[in-house]
Amino acid sequence: MNRRHFIRETCNLCVTAIVAGWLAESCAGSGRVIQAGVNGQELEIKASELEDNRFQVIDASGLRYRIAVRREAEGQYMALLLMCTHARNPVTLTGNGFYCPLHGSRFDDQGNVVQGPAQQPLVHLPVDMDPQGLLHIHLQPWMKES
Amino acid sequence: MGRKFLLFFLGWYFGMISLAQAQKPALLTGEDSLHQQLGPSTIIGGYGEAAYQRDMDQGASKIDLVRTVLFVGHQFNDRISFFSELELEDAKVEGGDAGGEIAMEQAYLKFSGKRNPQNYWVAGLFIPRIGILNEDHLPVNFNGVERPLVEQLVIPATWRELGIGYYGSLSAWPLQYTVALVNGLDAADFSHGTGIREGRFEGRNATANNLAVTASVRVNPGSFQLQVSGYAGGTNGLNKRESDSLGLAHGLFALPLYLGEADAQYWHEGLHVKILGTYISFPDAADVNKAYANNVASGMYGAYAEVGYNLFHRAAGRLQKQQLNLFARYEWIDLNNRIPANAIYDGTLRQSHLVVGAGYLPIPNVVIKADVRFQHTGPQNPALVINPNPAAPPYQQNNSFVNLGIGYSF
Numbered sequence: 001m002n003r004r005h006f007i008r009e010t011c012n013l014c015v016t017a018i019v020a021g022w023l024a025e026s027c028a029g030s031g032r033v034i035q036a037g038v039n040g041q042e043l044e045i046k047a048s049e050l051e052d053n054r055f056q057v058i059d060a061s062g063l064r065y066r067i068a069v070r071r072e073a074e075g076q077y078m079a080l081l082l083m084c085t086h087a088r089n090p091v092t093l094t095g096n097g098f099y100c101p102l103h104g105s106r107f108d109d110q111g112n113v114v115q116g117p118a119q120q121p122l123v124h125l126p127v128d129m130d131p132q133g134l135l136h137i138h139l140q141p142w143m144k145e146s
Numbered sequence: 147m148g149r150k151f152l153l154f155f156l157g158w159y160f161g162m163i164s165l166a167q168a169q170k171p172a173l174l175t176g177e178d179s180l181h182q183q184l185g186p187s188t189i190i191g192g193y194g195e196a197a198y199q200r201d202m203d204q205g206a207s208k209i210d211l212v213r214t215v216l217f218v219g220h221q222f223n224d225r226i227s228f229f230s231e232l233e234l235e236d237a238k239v240e241g242g243d244a245g246g247e248i249a250m251e252q253a254y255l256k257f258s259g260k261r262n263p264q265n266y267w268v269a270g271l272f273i274p275r276i277g278i279l280n281e282d283h284l285p286v287n288f289n290g291v292e293r294p295l296v297e298q299l300v301i302p303a304t305w306r307e308l309g310i311g312y313y314g315s316l317s318a319w320p321l322q323y324t325v326a327l328v329n330g331l332d333a334a335d336f337s338h339g340t341g342i343r344e345g346r347f348e349g350r351n352a353t354a355n356n357l358a359v360t361a362s363v364r365v366n367p368g369s370f371q372l373q374v375s376g377y378a379g380g381t382n383g384l385n386k387r388e389s390d391s392l393g394l395a396h397g398l399f400a401l402p403l404y405l406g407e408a409d410a411q412y413w414h415e416g417l418h419v420k421i422l423g424t425y426i427s428f429p430d431a432a433d434v435n436k437a438y439a440n441n442v443a444s445g446m447y448g449a450y451a452e453v454g455y456n457l458f459h460r461a462a463g464r465l466q467k468q469q470l471n472l473f474a475r476y477e478w479i480d481l482n483n484r485i486p487a488n489a490i491y492d493g494t495l496r497q498s499h500l501v502v503g504a505g506y507l508p509i510p511n512v513v514i515k516a517d518v519r520f521q522h523t524g525p526q527n528p529a530l531v532i533n534p535n536p537a538a539p540p541y542q543q544n545n546s547f548v549n550l551g552i553g554y555s556f
Contacts, residue, residue: 064224065263066262066264086189086191087189087191087217088189088221088227090263090264092264092315093320093366094320094366094371095320095366095368096368096369096414099366099371101275101281101282101322102229103191103217103282104282104284104287114510115286115287115510116286116287117193117284117286117511117555118510119510119511119556
């Protein structure tokens with residue numbers, strides 16, 4: 001292996017490692033799913049499980065769809081039901097919003113429609129936090145599996 | 147007694163009316179359904195597009211209701227649902243007249259997983275995830291009046307076949323994947339200049355002697371979406387006797403055709419960038435040409451890069467929810483990148499296209515489009531010219547097309 005070849009191979013390896021590391025970090029940050037329990041008409045999770053400005057996807061047994069929660073400001077949280085408002089297909093969390101693979105609808109990180117055919121924003125669920133730092137996400141009866 | 151009977155009858159009558167109304171099947175719009183108990187229901191939707199095109203070289207113009215599509219979906223219960231798309235192309239179909247098509251674009255049952263509804267099986271006529279446009283083909287969702295030519299000529303969107311598929315996602319990573327087993331293509335119908343498009347069965351009397359597998363992996367890191375997908379399948383559905391008589395191999399994956407594709411998309415503020423590349427390999431093209439004399443290639447490719455920007459991204463007030471997307475797309479296509487010894491090279495199938503235009507969306511569901519496409523191709527091969535000049539106008543390697551269009555989806 002000559003010097004030029006060695007330098008080229010080393011540079012290629014570095015670029016590959018940087019890209020792979022960046023991809024791994026981006027993926028790990030935007031896609032982690034946690035399990036949570038349903039307590040009556042509420043879903044409860046610890047506020048400490050949320051990272052700043054990142055959606056946390058919650059998978060709760062007995063619910064038809066996952067829920068994405070994000071801390072908006074100190075003491076303020078937003079919870080979105082991951083159901084496309086067009087044909088009720090589950091939507092996927094992307095880096096900048098949500099995407100429905102069934103017909104291509106896209107929603108921004110506030111749940112607003114960016115790309116049709118959906119016409120209605122994602123369903124927002126009321127969230128409040130108790131003094132123990134537990135978030136209570138209020139559910140509707142139709143969200144539960146029958 | 148008579149009054150008691152009358153009261154009982156009236157009570158029973160109104161009770162039955164109430165019960166009948168309660169049991170009436172619900173036909174809901176997406177909005178209505180959110181405000182009701184999500185029980186069994188039927189959802190309707192659709193999309194459509196109309197286009198005007200002027201061929202600047204020929205001085206000819208045409209206008210067409212390109213397609214109108216009706217979705218009907220029904221959710222039987224929490225885990226089983228049905229989706230369909232019925233498409234009418236070119237406004238009408240009339241006996242004896244060429245053109246026009248009525249077709250089921252999709253009709254499948256979807257079985258969602260118990261633990262995770264994002265993971266599901268589909269069975270029936272469905273659109274595999276190959277490329278960008280095949281699955282996401284609504285006119286409000288792509289730039290340009292015409293669909294990207296790479297995804298018409300190389301990836302023959304909208305490409306649907308009969309079979310079963312699994313759509314999955316990982317819990318720990320923003321990664322989705324699909325795997326599907328579908329009927330294969332028919333090499334007898336491959337025609338020169340249209341790639342593999344004419345070999346699709348699209349759900350009609352497909353030969354099930356040959357099969358195909360498709361798969362895709364998609365990740366969404368940050369503002370990117372990266373995808374790779376592939377297809378491998380047999381293209382001969384004839385039985386042994388028929389195949390032997392034509393000198394063709396037979397079996398589930400005989401005369402295999404392979405398609406590989408990779409694409410990347412990036413969104414940032416109002417910017418949207420797309421790149422896609424795809425390659426088709428058909429190693430037994432020579433056998434097919436020998437049997438059917440259809441002059442098919444053994445290697446084809448296509449690629450495009452597109453940059454779009456929404457000028458209203460930072461707008462306030464009334465314009466905030468509107469979009470004015472300016473875009474430019476460059477496409478490279480070669481439908482005879484490699485040809486077997488018994489095929490004839492056609493320079494006109496080596497093409498490049500530059501498309502520049504705009505799309506205005508007053509709401510996300512309606513679009514008005516305008517663009518210009520500059521086309522350049524290789525020279526005509528005189529061996530393939532049936533009507534030479536002056537019987538036909540001389541072939542122009544450079545041409546341009548002006549396109550105007552409208553589209554909707556709901």
